[in-house]
Amino acid sequence: MPMIVILGGGPAGRIASLRLASAGKEVRLIEQGGVSAGIGGQCLHFGCMPVCALNDVARFLDMGRRFERLGLAGPAPQPDFPRVIREMQAVQAKIAGILDHETRSAGVEIIYGKVGRLDGKTIWLDEERIVPDAVIVATGSRSNIPPVTGITLPGVFTPRSLGQMQRLPEHIVILGGAVMAAEYAYIFSRFGSGVTVLSRSTFLKTVDPTLRAEAIRELSGVTILENADLRAIAGEGQVRSVTVKIGETAQEIPCDAVFVAAGLIPRSDTISGVKKGPSGEVIVNEYMETSVPGVYAGGDVTGPPYLTPVARHQGIVAADNILGKRRKMDLPAIPQAIYLENELAFALDGSGTAKPLSVPGPAGPDTFWSVPSSRTGLAKILVEADGSISGIISASPGGGLIAGYMAFLMKHHFSVHDFEEFIEVHPTTDGVYGLAKYASELLRKKSGS
Incomplete structure (x- = not known):
């Protein structure tokens, strides 16, 4: 055979x-x-x-x-x-x-x-x-390991060597400005480490601005330095500090660990x-x-x-x-999530003509006690003039699930009008369905139907 x-x-x-x-x-x-x-x-x-x-x-x-x-x-x-x-x-x-x-x-x-x-x-x-x-x-x-002096010092970790970290760092510097860096910044900060993120350009630059702002909010206590050029990692037998240049100014940041989250x-x-x-x-x-x-x-x-x-x-x-089945890759809107305090999830098809609607996330499971601090997340949809959905954003405990199903519905050309008959499980932290119903109402009023 x-x-x-x-x-x-x-x-x-x-x-x-x-x-x-x-x-x-x-x-x-x-x-x-x-x-x-x-x-x-x-x-x-x-x-x-x-x-x-x-x-x-x-x-x-x-x-x-x-x-x-x-x-x-x-x-x-x-x-x-x-x-x-x-x-x-x-x-x-x-x-x-x-x-x-x-x-x-x-x-x-x-x-x-x-x-x-x-x-x-x-x-x-x-x-x-x-x-x-x-x-x-x-x-x-x-x-992806940047070629900088000191990158091989003990105390420099990657996701592959994380299991060798024998103690929680007092202050850790995270190299990277994308999803991986954000997720580990949240983890280490909540474990009790002081955390500084060094992003070579804008932090989470490819993420929708609304979701990026929510991510930065959920990373309270983390120092995020943008347009930061790492010049060297210093230490004698162990990481002691990093030197970074921002603009024309160089500064030394004391730390006892460096985590490389600069992509793959x-x-x-x-x-x-x-x-x-x-x-x-x-x-x-x-x-x-x-x-x-x-x-x-x-x-x-x-x-x-x-x-x-x-x-x-x-x-x-x-x-x-x-096996002889001529099948193509076809994923127009890929659902993704950033795992912080909430699941900051999104599915976008790249349309430049859709109009946004957004609301704070509703209180529900895992967010009820977040109401006093106004940290219940958010929901956002992007809607075309004909009611078709070209994107959704959900910052909620179940945001990843929401984005996955919505990406599937988007692929099959569901519109906001299809949500008029939608009945949710209550209570829920999903604000997307409510926005879809509201968008349907606005569009029908606008068209006079």
Whole structure:
């Protein structure tokens, strides 16, 4: 039977392997990490899941302090940071074990601890030469490390080395100005560290201005320095400070840890014979095909947006095309979220003609006691003249779920008028549905219908 080889056991590679194995194909999945690390990729080991784990604790601490300020509870609990890291890693290992069992049970052969080198359509596994029927490259990404003096000092961490942090820093400097930097700034600040964020340009510059303002509000207590040029990290055997230049002024910021959250770079150093871009990203077309017939790619190795749901979908599209189903990638509005005090979620199709409507988020589960401080989040929709929805923004405890479903409805051309019959579960923190109903009423009045 012709064999299909998949390089990488992250979201793209694993989902593709399940798809192909369920269709009766012989599938070999090569995962560079050892058995102890398991499959799961960036998402499980260094991305989404660590953020979820640490954010859960950070929100709990935030809520405890809020109740303490309101006189509703005694002193807020203090985090045991080393214990949090150990327990997080134990849960990650359990999830990896579940993924391994699920994948093997589907009929996929998993090879751990090996680097599959690709040259055109030929794969080298140590000295073994394999020419499979088809290949999917899903080797993922690595942390983007800026080339500055002192970047290798002890006390400099990335999402990949976070598990080696043995104590909570007193003051941590976070390098980066995008979602990852914002999420870890919230986590460390709520754990009790002093936090300074160094953003090379505008902080969260690609995020809708309304949501950006909400993010900065939720990052109260965090120092955010924009247009900051990191010049050096100093210390003798351990991080002591960073030097940063803003405009013409240089300043030294004392710290005992640095966290690099400067984005991701495709990991394609073992991939050759296929066309790659300037950052090493494997170039694919809308069918996830590379420049070599029979070789496909998906996930972070193909470049931005570096999102797990996109990687999974790319893996499915690649697998379906191997199976002879001509399927294209089609994600016009990708739902995303920034996990801070709330889920700051959005799904936008890029329209420049839609009109915005926004309201403060309604009080409901997990926001009732936020009313005294006016921190219940917000809701915003972008509406075209014909009532079609071109974007939604939700800062709420369930914002991610809202954005996911709304992106699906947007893809299928639902309009604000379709929400006239919508009945919500009450109480809710979702202000999007109410805005849709209100927008429908305004448009009908305007048209006289």
